[in-house]
Amino acid sequence: MKRTLSLLLLSALSLAAAQKVATPIAIGIAVAQTSNASLFGQEQVIGAKLAEKFLNARGGVGGTPIKLVFQDTSGDEAGAINAFQNLISKDNVVGIVGPTLSQQAFSADPIADRAKVPVIGPSNTAKGIPQIGAYISRVSAPVTAIAPNALKQALKINPKLKKVAVLYAQNDAFSTSETGIFQQTAKDLDLNIATVQKFQTTDNDFTTQVTAVLGENVDLVIISGLANDSGNLIKQLRQLGYKGLIVGGNGLNSSSMFPICGQYCDGVIVAQAYSPTQSSAANQLFAREYKAQYKKDPPQFAAQAYTGVQVFVDALKVLDHKRKIADWDLGELRVALNKQILIGKYKTPLGELSFDKDGDIVQQAFYVAQIKMKDAKNGTFVFLK
Ligand code: 1QQ
Structure with missing residues (x-):
């Protein structure tokens, strides 16, 4: 009896599961x-x-x-x-x-x-x-294949780069993963990481982090975050006087970010897994x-x-x-x-x-682009050789 019941149950279950x-x-x-x-x-x-x-x-x-x-x-x-x-x-x-x-x-x-x-x-x-x-x-x-390309390109643009600041969103799995690769690559390329600053993807005010970066006189800033936070961070870095190169991660890989940092997005280097010219x-x-x-x-x-x-x-x-x-x-x-x-x-x-x-x-292939702003809202990713 028990057996028949469980058999019935089983076939009912498999009937329910069978679906074209x-x-x-x-x-x-x-x-x-x-x-x-x-x-x-x-x-x-x-x-x-x-x-x-x-x-x-x-x-x-x-x-x-x-x-x-x-x-x-x-x-x-x-x-x-x-x-x-x-x-x-x-x-x-x-x-x-x-x-x-x-x-x-x-x-x-x-x-x-x-x-x-x-x-x-x-x-x-x-x-x-x-x-x-x-x-x-x-x-x-993955970040392991992409992120190193951006740093190598930054060194191509300025071979004298030595001192870098690293910033990342600590509440985001991608950002913490990417910063790990950025930091390892920086060491491999003989760059000196002067400071590592953390933030949250929900942050809007980056005064503390920017002040710490400016205090170190670095010539490269590397950012791992999402679009809104990273865009605001870039804007505040520039407004408070940072003049050096900026490398952004995959979170900066969208023109949707342009209205956030506006003209201050100009020059940011972002590695790419896609090129329209491929x-x-x-x-x-x-x-x-x-x-x-x-x-x-x-x-x-x-x-x-x-x-x-x-x-x-x-x-x-x-x-x-x-x-x-x-x-x-x-x-x-x-x-x-x-x-x-x-x-x-x-x-x-x-x-x-x-x-x-x-x-x-x-x-097979990866790329690096640099943001070129036309005005405060519109810009393009210019692919670098
Ligand atoms: C991830 C990312 C983001 C920047 C994608 C939008 O690379 O979360 O893995």
Whole structure:
């Protein structure tokens, strides 16, 4: 009797679990559409939507269109967890591109990993992200690959650099990870770190930190924070008289920051995982399509989000050849899709890419740009040689 009952229960459970993949094929986009992190998230929404439009125009997945399902993560962990749960259990997506911040990924990614739902991080650059679990990969090259390039470029501009100040947001996982790499690289390059100053991503007043930096007479300032905080910090550094070079991290990698530091953004050096001039056919097409619509070059966060969606579509196409996606059980598809993502090679706006055994991106080229302001609000990233 007991046995029959538990058998009944088991089959009821597996019935509930068996669920065909709906069409159009739903891919989740969990990025920050609100909060300070939306300075990055808005570019990600644009990149993802371009991918949906253009990949569907080229046939989607073997003739079946994809449909992006957006869930706003806002800028914190709770928002990311909520968005992931909705996408996984209510929207029944095949996989998720997101979240925006590493700080959010460390909380939300384990939920998708346990549910066996593939996640592609579009902008999570802290150390340890792909190692969260087997279902977590990323198309955003890590701070270890990116940050050193900015310091080397600063030394190229001024080979006499010697004394540096380092500042970072201590309440953000990406910022603490990136500053670790900046500080190690500074030592490796024989730079002398005169002071290390901490702040919070929610800070607006940086008088204490700027006073400490000015007291050290440094000729390079290195900042790891998010857009709003770093932008205000730069502004206050300049207003209080700092004249030397500034290297900013990935949190300064968006023109959304320009209105925050205004003319004071001018000259800031930021390493890049994307260049609009990258010569691959995939990128030239993407850059042209982006430019036609937005009248400017695509930014890194848009290119990475586009790439995340494209990787899902390319991997789905391979599986669709074996069995039409609509005929798969959703749970089985998610597992097979994750495997396919990791073994595939992709021709993307970031160039040709693949993944290592942990799910970290294997990317060929990196870049460094310097901010050039036209006026108090508008500027561009000028790519350096
Ligand atoms: C991270 C980052 C941020 C700057 C992305 C927006 O690189 O959180 O990992």
